[in-house]
Amino acid sequence: MAVTDHVDLATFMAGVSKRNPGQTEFIQAVQEVAQDIYEFMEDKVQYHEAQILRRIAEPDRVISFRVCWEDDNHNIRVQRGWRVQCNNAIGPYKGGIRFHPSVTESVLKFLAFEQTFKNSLTGLPMGGGKGGANFNPKGKSDAEVMRFCQSFMTELYRHIGPDTDVPAGDIGVGGREIGYMFGQYKRIVNRWEGVLTGKGLEYGGSAMRPEATGYGAVYFLRNMLMHKGMDVEGHTAVISGSGNVATHAAEKITQLGGKVLTLSDSGGYIHDPDGLTQEKIDWIKHLKNVKRGRISEYADEFKGATFHEGRPWGVKADLALPCATQNELNADEAKTLVANGVKAVSEGANMPTTLEGVHAFQDAKVMYAPGKAANAGGVAVSGLEMSQNSERVSWNHERLGDMLTDLMQGIHGKCVEYGEKDGHVDYVKGANIAGFKKVADAMLAFGVV
Numbered sequence: 001m002a003v004t005d006h007v008d009l010a011t012f013m014a015g016v017s018k019r020n021p022g023q024t025e026f027i028q029a030v031q032e033v034a035q036d037i038y039e040f041m042e043d044k045v046q047y048h049e050a051q052i053l054r055r056i057a058e059p060d061r062v063i064s065f066r067v068c069w070e071d072d073n074h075n076i077r078v079q080r081g082w083r084v085q086c087n088n089a090i091g092p093y094k095g096g097i098r099f100h101p102s103v104t105e106s107v108l109k110f111l112a113f114e115q116t117f118k119n120s121l122t123g124l125p126m127g128g129g130k131g132g133a134n135f136n137p138k139g140k141s142d143a144e145v146m147r148f149c150q151s152f153m154t155e156l157y158r159h160i161g162p163d164t165d166v167p168a169g170d171i172g173v174g175g176r177e178i179g180y181m182f183g184q185y186k187r188i189v190n191r192w193e194g195v196l197t198g199k200g201l202e203y204g205g206s207a208m209r210p211e212a213t214g215y216g217a218v219y220f221l222r223n224m225l226m227h228k229g230m231d232v233e234g235h236t237a238v239i240s241g242s243g244n245v246a247t248h249a250a251e252k253i254t255q256l257g258g259k260v261l262t263l264s265d266s267g268g269y270i271h272d273p274d275g276l277t278q279e280k281i282d283w284i285k286h287l288k289n290v291k292r293g294r295i296s297e298y299a300d301e302f303k304g305a306t307f308h309e310g311r312p313w314g315v316k317a318d319l320a321l322p323c324a325t326q327n328e329l330n331a332d333e334a335k336t337l338v339a340n341g342v343k344a345v346s347e348g349a350n351m352p353t354t355l356e357g358v359h360a361f362q363d364a365k366v367m368y369a370p371g372k373a374a375n376a377g378g379v380a381v382s383g384l385e386m387s388q389n390s391e392r393v394s395w396n397h398e399r400l401g402d403m404l405t406d407l408m409q410g411i412h413g414k415c416v417e418y419g420e421k422d423g424h425v426d427y428v429k430g431a432n433i434a435g436f437k438k439v440a441d442a443m444l445a446f447g448v449v
C-alpha cells in the first residue's frame, strides 16, 4: 500500500509546514493547490504511489547567492539573490526575476510553485522557476541599477541557459534591468542566445510581450463574462497597481469599452470617477517608467481625480483586477467588493487575494480567476519569444495578438473543463487540476527521478 494512501490533507500540509518553517507564502500556495488536487487524486492511485504532490511541493533546487555592488557614494552594498528551480518536467524552468525589499526565499518558492502550474496551463513546453533579490531599484541611479544587475548576473549566469532556465521580468525588473542583465550574460558566455525574455525589440524581444500580462488578464475576464452572456463594455473596473500589468490591463479594459476608476501604488490609490482614457494611461506609463514618480501625482494633473491612502477595494465597481502584489486583497475587502456588486475578479498579480478573500468570492459565487490562469498571458508570450529566438525570426504584433487571444481562450476552456459543476465554474479548481495533470503525467513517465 502506498504511503500517501494513509495521509489526509491536514497531515500532508503539516508535513509541508514542518519542512518549510516560517515560509508562510509558500505554505499558503501549496495549501491552495493541494486542497483541489487531493479531491482530484482520490481515485488515481498512480499519483499517490509515485508521491507526485509531495515531489512537486519540493523544488528541484533553491540557489542562493551573495550580490555585492558599489553605490554612487562608493559604499559597498551586500544583497541576497536567489533562483528557485521548481520543476522542469515539461520544459526548461521559466519564470520572472523580482527586485523588491520584500523578496524572501518563501516568496520566491511560492512564485516558482505557482509558475509551474501556470506554465503548464499555457500548453507551451515550459517548467516553473522564479528568482530575485532583496534589492530596491526605487531611488537608485541608472548606474547603480546597472552595477547591481551585472553583479547579480555574474553569479546567475552559470545556473541558466536557453534550454535550462529562462528568466524574465517581474516586480522591479522591467526593460532597463533585463537589458543590463542580458548584456552581462552575453559578455560572460560570449554567445547571443535567448536566455532572458522581456528583451527590447532591438535585441530579440517579442512584440506584445509588454502588453501580454495585462491584456491577457482582461481577455480571461472577458471569456468569463462571455461564458455568462456578458461583456466588458459598459462595466466599471477597479484596478490596483500602476506598473506593467496594471497599466496594460487598464488600457485593454478602456479599449473594450469599460471604465477604469482606480490605479494604485504602495503609497495609495487614485480615484478618477470620469474614468481613465488612453491619454491618461500614457501619462501614467511615462510617470512610472521614465520619471519614476508616484501615482499621487495623477490627482494633481487630472481634474476630478482624488488620491487616497490605502487600497482601492472600497470603490464600487462591476469588475476588480488586483495587479500589484501578493496578499493585497483580504477577506474584508473581498466582502466589501461583493457587497458593492462586483461581478467578476481577474488577478493580474500573483496570489493577490488571501485564502480567506478567495473563499469570500467563492461563497458569493462571484466569477473569480486566480492569477495562475488569468495572468498566464505574460509567460505565454515569453514562451513565444523563446520560439522566435530559436528560429531567429520576429513575428508581428497582429500575429502575436491573435496568438495571445487564442491562448487565453484555451486556458479559460481548460478551467471550465475541470472546474464547472451545476452551471458554476470554480476557476481555482479548474486551473489547479488542469495545470497539475500535465506536469504529474510527465513526472510519472520519468519514473522516480
Ligand code: NDP
Residues within 6 Å of the ligand: 169, 170, 171, 172, 173, 213, 241, 242, 243, 244, 245, 246, 264, 265, 266, 267, 323, 324, 325, 326, 328, 348, 349, 350, 375, 376, 378, 379
Ligand atoms: P511592476 O514593478 O511594473 O509594478 C508593480 C506595481 O505594484 C507598482 O505599482 C507597485 O507600486 C505596486 N506594488 C508593489 N508592491 C506593492 C505593495 N507591497 N503594496 C502596494 N503596491 C505594491 O510589476 P508588474 O506590473 O510586472 O507585476 C505586478 C504583479 O503581476 C506581480 O504580482 C507580478 O508577479 C505579477 N505578474 C507580472 C507579470 C509580468 O509580465 N510583468 C507576469 C505575471 C504576473 P510601487 O511603485 O509603489 O512599488
